[in-house]
Amino acid sequence: METTQKPPILEMRHIAKRFDTTHALDDVALALYPGEIHALLGENGAGKSTLIKIMTGIYQPDQGEILLDGKPIRIRNSVEAQAHGIAAIYQEPMIFPDLTVAENIFISHRNRGSLLNWGKLYHDADAILAQLDVKLDVRMPARGLTLGAQQIVEIAKAISLRVRVLIMDEPTAALSAHEVRQLFKLTATLRSQGVAILFISHRMEEVFEIADRVTVFRDGKLISSKPRQEVTTESAIRDMVGRQMDEFFAKSQVERGDLLIAVRQLHKENVFTNLNFDVHRGEVLGFAGLVGARRTDVGLALFGVEPADSGDIQLQGKTVKIRAPEQALKLGIAYVTEDRRQLGLTMPMSIATNISLPMLREYLTALGLIKREAEAATAEQYRQRLSIRAASVQAEVGKLSGGNQQKTMLSKWLNTRPQLLILDEPTRGIDVGAKAEVHHIINDLAAQGLGIILISSDLPEVLAMSDRILVMREGRQMGTFSRAEANQEKILTAMMGQERE
Amino acid sequence: MIIGEFTNYHLLPCPKPLCSFHRLFAMNAIKRYFRPEQIRELSLVVLIVLIVLLFSTQIEGYLSGRTFNRIATSVAIIAVVAVGQTLVVLTRNIDLSVGSIVGFTAYVVGTQIASHNDMLPLLAVLMAIGLGAALGLINGLLVAYGRVPAIITTLGSLAIYRAILVESSGAKSVITNTLPTWLIELPQQNLFSIGAINIRPMVALALLIVVIFQLVLVYLPFGRRLYAIGSNPEAARVAGLPAQRIVASAYVLCGALAGLAGFMFLARFGNITVVAAQGLELQVVAAVVVGGVNIFGGSGTMVGALLGAVMIDTLEQSLIRWLQISEFWRDALLGLLILLAVASDAVILNRLRALWARSELTVRTEDKIDQASV
Numbered sequence: 001m002e003t004t005q006k007p008p009i010l011e012m013r014h015i016a017k018r019f020d021t022t023h024a025l026d027d028v029a030l031a032l033y034p035g036e037i038h039a040l041l042g043e044n045g046a047g048k049s050t051l052i053k054i055m056t057g058i059y060q061p062d063q064g065e066i067l068l069d070g071k072p073i074r075i076r077n078s079v080e081a082q083a084h085g086i087a088a089i090y091q092e093p094m095i096f097p098d099l100t101v102a103e104n105i106f107i108s109h110r111n112r113g114s115l116l117n118w119g120k121l122y123h124d125a126d127a128i129l130a131q132l133d134v135k136l137d138v139r140m141p142a143r144g145l146t147l148g149a150q151q152i153v154e155i156a157k158a159i160s161l162r163v164r165v166l167i168m169d170e171p172t173a174a175l176s177a178h179e180v181r182q183l184f185k186l187t188a189t190l191r192s193q194g195v196a197i198l199f200i201s202h203r204m205e206e207v208f209e210i211a212d213r214v215t216v217f218r219d220g221k222l223i224s225s226k227p228r229q230e231v232t233t234e235s236a237i238r239d240m241v242g243r244q245m246d247e248f249f250a251k252s253q254v255e256r257g258d259l260l261i262a263v264r265q266l267h268k269e270n271v272f273t274n275l276n277f278d279v280h281r282g283e284v285l286g287f288a289g290l291v292g293a294r295r296t297d298v299g300l301a302l303f304g305v306e307p308a309d310s311g312d313i314q315l316q317g318k319t320v321k322i323r324a325p326e327q328a329l330k331l332g333i334a335y336v337t338e339d340r341r342q343l344g345l346t347m348p349m350s351i352a353t354n355i356s357l358p359m360l361r362e363y364l365t366a367l368g369l370i371k372r373e374a375e376a377a378t379a380e381q382y383r384q385r386l387s388i389r390a391a392s393v394q395a396e397v398g399k400l401s402g403g404n405q406q407k408t409m410l411s412k413w414l415n416t417r418p419q420l421l422i423l424d425e426p427t428r429g430i431d432v433g434a435k436a437e438v439h440h441i442i443n444d445l446a447a448q449g450l451g452i453i454l455i456s457s458d459l460p461e462v463l464a465m466s467d468r469i470l471v472m473r474e475g476r477q478m479g480t481f482s483r484a485e486a487n488q489e490k491i492l493t494a495m496m497g498q499e500r501e
Numbered sequence: 502m503i504i505g506e507f508t509n510y511h512l513l514p515c516p517k518p519l520c521s522f523h524r525l526f527a528m529n530a531i532k533r534y535f536r537p538e539q540i541r542e543l544s545l546v547v548l549i550v551l552i553v554l555l556f557s558t559q560i561e562g563y564l565s566g567r568t569f570n571r572i573a574t575s576v577a578i579i580a581v582v583a584v585g586q587t588l589v590v591l592t593r594n595i596d597l598s599v600g601s602i603v604g605f606t607a608y609v610v611g612t613q614i615a616s617h618n619d620m621l622p623l624l625a626v627l628m629a630i631g632l633g634a635a636l637g638l639i640n641g642l643l644v645a646y647g648r649v650p651a652i653i654t655t656l657g658s659l660a661i662y663r664a665i666l667v668e669s670s671g672a673k674s675v676i677t678n679t680l681p682t683w684l685i686e687l688p689q690q691n692l693f694s695i696g697a698i699n700i701r702p703m704v705a706l707a708l709l710i711v712v713i714f715q716l717v718l719v720y721l722p723f724g725r726r727l728y729a730i731g732s733n734p735e736a737a738r739v740a741g742l743p744a745q746r747i748v749a750s751a752y753v754l755c756g757a758l759a760g761l762a763g764f765m766f767l768a769r770f771g772n773i774t775v776v777a778a779q780g781l782e783l784q785v786v787a788a789v790v791v792g793g794v795n796i797f798g799g800s801g802t803m804v805g806a807l808l809g810a811v812m813i814d815t816l817e818q819s820l821i822r823w824l825q826i827s828e829f830w831r832d833a834l835l836g837l838l839i840l841l842a843v844a845s846d847a848v849i850l851n852r853l854r855a856l857w858a859r860s861e862l863t864v865r866t867e868d869k870i871d872q873a874s875v
Contacts, residue, residue, distance in 0.1 A: 056739075079741035094736035096729045098799035107729055108740045116720045141536070143854060157740075 007070060008033050009196045010055075010086065010165045015064035017050050024050040025061070028222040030215065032165055032196035037187065039199045039211035039228075043240055043459070046217040048200055052167050055198075056088050057081040082108055085164035087157070091173045091292075093150035097143035101125065104142050105156045128156045132186055148179030155186055166190060167198045172206060173292045173474075184210055202290045204233050204496045216240055234489075237496065241459070241488045250464045251443050257281025258316070260451035261420055263302075266311035271297050272475035275311070279420060279451040284442065286466030287455040288491050293472040295455045296338060299422045302453075303335035304328040315420075329358060334418035336409055338425035338455070340402070344409045347398030351390060352379035354397050355412045382411035386441060403434020410441065421445060422453045427461060439465060459488055473497050537853035538800060541793045545808040549815060556819040563819070566697030574688060576814045577707035578603075578765050582781065583788040583806040584714045585637075585758030588751040590789055591718075593731040593798030594644055594651035596752060598636070599759045600781035601662035604773075606632045606763030608666055611675035611773045618681045625684075629764035630757045636662060637756015641749035659782065667775045677771030687768045703765050708807075710758070715803040727751060731798020780832070787813050787835045791842040793850075813838055 008031040017025040025047045032038055042048050053059040055066075057075040065072050068084055075081050095104050102125035106112060112121075125138040134152055136145075142153060151171055158166055168187070172180045187197060187210060201207055207214060208228065215225040216239040223239045224231075257280050266275040272294045279285045287295040301308040304322040313320050315331055322328050328335070337343040345354050356363050356375045363371045363378075379393035386407045390400055397408055406426060413421065423442070427435040442465060446452055456462045462469055469486050471478040471494040478494040535543070557563040582599050589596045606629045613628065614620055636658070643654045677685060691699040718724035726747050730737045737744050766778055792809025794801025816838070817831055 077741065078739055082741055088739075094733065094739045096732040096736055096799070098728055098732040098795075099725070103725055103729075107725070107742070110722075112722070114721070116722065116725065118719075 006034055008067075009069065011067040011070075012051075012055075013065050013067070015051070015054060015061045015066075017047075017054065017059060017061050023220045025054075026220045027064075028217065028220070030198075030222075030225075032198055034164075034194045034196050035191050036212045037191055037197045037199050037210050038213045038215065039201065039207040040215050040217065041200075041207065041236055041240055042217035043457075046240070047220040048217060049169070050220075051217075052088060052169055052198075052200075055081065055086055055165070055167060082161050085162055086167070087161060087163045087165070088167035088169060089151060089154040089158065089171055091170040093147065093154050095142045095145075095150050095153055098141060100139055100141055101136055101145070101153055102138040104153050105138070105160050108157065108161060124160075125156070128159050132156060132159065132189060134182075134186070146179070147174050148176065148182060151175070151179075151183060152186065155190070159190075163195060165196045165198070167200075169200045170202065170292075171199075172201060172203065180206070202292070202496065204236070207236075208233070233493075233496075237489055237492050241492055251284055251439075251446065251467065254282040254447050256283055256467070257449055260316060261302075262312075262314040264312040264314075266298070266301065266308050266313070268297065268301060268306070268308045271306075272301075272308075272472070275472075275477050277470050277477075277480065279453060281419075281449045281451055282446050283467045284446055284452045284454050284465055286462040286469040287453060287472060288459060288462045288469055288495060289457075289472040290495050291457070292474060293495070294475040295472050296424055297475075298472075299335050299424050299453065299455055302328070302420075302422060303333055305335070329416055332417065332419035333422070334413035334416050334420070335422040336413050336424060336426060338428060340405050340409060345397050345405060345412075348396060350394045351383065351388065351397055351400075351408050351411075352376045352393040354408055355379045355382060355393075355415055358412060358416050378415060379411070382407075382415065386411055387437065401430075401434070403430040403437065406430055406434065406438060407441075410438075414445075418450065420451045420453070422455070424455045425457065426454070427456070427458065435461075459491060463488065463491065471495055537850055538793060538802065538805070540853060541850060542802070542805050542808060545792070545805070545812060549808065549812050552812070552815055552819070556823060559823055560819065563822075566699060569698050570701065572811075572815055572818050573704045574701060574769060575818065576810050577701075577703045578762050578769065579781075579784050579788055579814060580707045580807050580810040581710055581762040581765065582759050582785045583792070583810050584710055584803055585755030586785050586789050587792075587794050587801060587803060587806045588714070588727060589651075589755045590794050590796060591727040591731045591798055591801060592748050592751050593734065594748060594751070595655060595786070595796075596637075596640060596755050596759075597652065597655040597782050597786075598640060598658040598662055599755065599762075599785055600778045600783075601659045601666070602633050602636045602756055602759035603763040603766055603778035603781055604776070605636065605662050605666050606760040607767040607770075607773050607777050608670065608675060608775065610764055611680070611767045612670075614681060614684060614767075615675055615679040618679075620681075622683060626761070626764055629760045629767075631760070633760015633763060634753050634757035637753045637759070638749070640756065641752030644752060645745040645748040663775075663779070670775050672775065674775070675767070675771075675773035680767075680771060684768055685771055703768065706765070710761075711803050711807045718803060723747065723750070728799055731795075732800070783832065783835055784810075784813065787839045787842075790839050790846075793842075793846070795846065796843060809842075 011031045013029050015025055015028050016023070028047065028051065030051070040048055040051070050059060054061050055075065057077045057080055060076070066075060067073070073084060075084065075086070081087070096107065099107070102121050105125045105128060106121060122138050129136055129138065132152070132155065136149060136152065142150065145153065171183060175183065187199070191197060199207070199211060211228050213225065213227055214231045214236060216223045216236060218240060260279050260281050262278045264276050267273045275298060277285060287298065289295050297306060300306040302313070302322065304324045304327055307323050313322060320331055322331065322333070341347065346357070352375050355378060360370070363375045365371055376393050382388065383390065383393055388404050388407045388411070390404060397405060400408065410426070426442070427438050430438070442452060442454065454462065454465055463486055467483050469481045469491060471481070471491055473495055478497065481490060553564070582603060586596055586599060609632060610625055610629045614625055640655055640658055643649045644651045688701060688703060690702055692702055692705050693700050718727070726742050729740070729742060730744050730747060734744065763778070767773055770777070788810035789801070789806050790796055790809070791812055792801070792805035792807065794806055813835060817834065820826055820834065821831065
């Protein structure tokens with residue numbers, strides 16, 4: 001291609017960034033050329049977001065240099081990123097709903113005079129949209145625009161700032177197929193105008209449709225960077241996976257018990273559709289998928305937080321309608337959230353008070369006072385059983401390590417005596433030792449006859465811990481794999497939406 | 502798509518009076534010329550007229566210049582503070598200390614004028630504005646740079662400013678007859694008359710301030726950034742807006758306007774005790790919210806805030822005259838109005854917006870994108 005002969009607009013060399021003990025980025029390099037669409041692939045946690053944040057000035061790299069037109073630069077904040085012609089659009093557009101389309105486009109401009117000329121503002125906004133070959137009413141407030149139209153406003157905003165490097169972070173994740181076509185057309189227009197585009201997507205077919213070059217990150221490292229013609233879906237997936245599995249504890253085989261829950265045709269408008277699965281006692285059903293696969297929404301639906309619109313749920317042979325969490329609790333369903341901090345625990349309170357919270361009614365005297373000893377006794381049981389490391393059960397949860405918080409949260413829900421336990425990312429953000437302990441606990445619980453749904457973005461974990469794996473992609477069930485037939489590449493291929501051969 | 506067809510067919514005769522097609526067209530005409538926020542402001546005007554008509558049948562001699570003057574003078578003070586409050590509320594913050602700032606400046610400026618009767622009027626006004634701005638700056642620094650939540654900061658400064666005033670005054674009051682005559686006569690002076698209605702300097706000043714700040718909102722980058730920050734703080738950060746500086750400026754302006762209102766308060770009442778303007782924040786927040794300024798920031802106008810002030814003050818003053826209700830019931834009424842306004846905002850305005858968005862924006866934009874792609 002002729003354009004690749006030109007020197008790169010933006011070049012990043014030996015970039016490293018650490019958070020505490022983890023290497024978010026480890027000596028990565030990336031060069032963006034004018035008129036080239038550069039796709040960046042990687043699993044969750046591969047370091048893509050960190051790189052974007054460095055490019056837009058939100059993070060500073062610990063090491064490495066950034067070159068703009070061959071000259072080293074520093075990007076200290078988003079204003080400087082803009083000044084260098086670097087702009088980013090995200091999965092969730094960053095628009096101002098109360099401002100008009102035109103105001104949104106020009107919001108970051110500092111030199112449009114001290115007095116607003118509304119006529120000129122609208123005129124200029126129209127001109128930019130015309131340049132993109134798009135027609136939008138620039139006088140209308142951005143509230144109520146479709147997501148696709150909002151993305152277009154974001155792109156127009158970038159154009160108005162004379163963008164030279166446009167970062168598109170999963171821009172298509174929330175768009176309809178038609179809107180995706182629109183966006184790609186726009187992207188092609190920008191490429192022809194000499195903009196360098198960094199395109200991040202989990203959708204393989206999109207990457208292969210529009211990218212000129214494909215780079216793969218894994219665990220913060222640059223794995224490969226090749227022209228598109230030299231990359232196949234298989235090779236890209238192989239580069240994305242490839243982690244060692246030996247650190248994982250594998251679930252021991254448990255006699256599969258009775259059918260616990262049977263879900264048929266579960267549907268929620270615009271969220272997920274046509275989900276069918278069973279969970280038996282003693283079984284772990286893994287839910288695999290990428291961000292936006294809507295796995296958490298299934299958990300929330302089964303627990304009644306965000307009930308499904310339609311579908312049939314049979315619990316031990318009886319049809320149930322789950323409308324609220326209280327009801328789910330009575331039915332013996334518990335959901336352990338992925339968001340410990342926001343939804344899972346009350347951080348300033350003690351382990352004991354956290355554990356008793358959903359079942360507080362059982363810890364009341366006849367006068368409605370809380371039996372603190374009984375509460376502490378229960379907590380103490382769990383502390384020993386799950387080996388929560390804390391001075392006492394009166395310790396403040398917020399002061400515990402992530403792993404011990406996770407165990408406290410597990411205790412809280414185990415204390416509701418569930419039959420079906422839904423675990424959403426139970427090992428995210430906890431250290432290796434605690435992770436192994438949580439895996440042991442899951443194993444024990446299954447052995448005791450609980451049915452477990454394990455939602456996890458950690459693919460090796462899902463593979464090691466599940467008896468069967470259900471793969472979701474954008475709210476659809478892509479397939480269910482038995483333990484014997486599942487392997488990383490098969491699961492990842494299904495997660496990416498590739499047809500099985 | 503629908504729009505396109507309308508422009509072709511709406512001129513054709515309608516077989517029945519207002520078939521669904523033409524009814525929809527009429528709807529679209531409304532939509533083209535008004536935004537939901539403007540509809541809300543129009544409905545406030547209608548409501549105010551209805552209130553006035555209602556009371557005119559109940560109170561003898563209600564529709565008179567005297568009633569207008571009494572209400573207008575009272576509204577003027579609330580409106581000036583409400584303009585400042587609107588600046589702050591637009592950024593998704595609040596200033597509860599305005600009542601204390603008004604009382605503080607009224608008292609301090611009052612004692613100064615009382616002891617220096619020859620002070621230039623302009624100097625007195627500037628002093629009030631400067632004092633208010635300084636108190637506003639403290640709020641602004643704490644909220645914008647100290648990241649203390651606005652409601653806590655200003656609840657604290659509400660108490661602190663008032664406490665400083667009470668402590669330092671030694672429980673003495675400003676008394677009317679120690680003030681110079683120009684100040685005492687200021688509220689009664691007449692700029693010009695329209696029939697029996699006198700336009701007084703303070704009313705004219707309030708109107709001028711509403712107009713100026715309405716123009717600031719529409720025509721200055723500062724105004725637009727206020728909306729942007731309140732509309733989506735995260736996006737404002739990503740867009741590189743100097744959010745801290747803008748929020749702090751909003752508090753300074755709010756304080757300065759409250760200071761000016763403090764001067765007006767002094768001129769109007771003459772006798773200023775240490776509890777002057779206590780509870781004014783309730784009236785001001787009520788005016789702003791009833792006037793359609795979104796308490797979560799991002800939308801609202803100065804004209805709306807003025808209408809809100811007119812509405813609550815008219816209701817208040819008239820009810821006092823009609824039923825001779827106590828001051829305590831008046832506060833309950835204000836509270837009720839705030840709740841009603843916020844509740845109606847949540848329901849009605851959102852519904853209006855959805856209606857606007859659905860048929861006008863989405864359809865049209867998608868349609869045009871379709872055409873563009875062909």
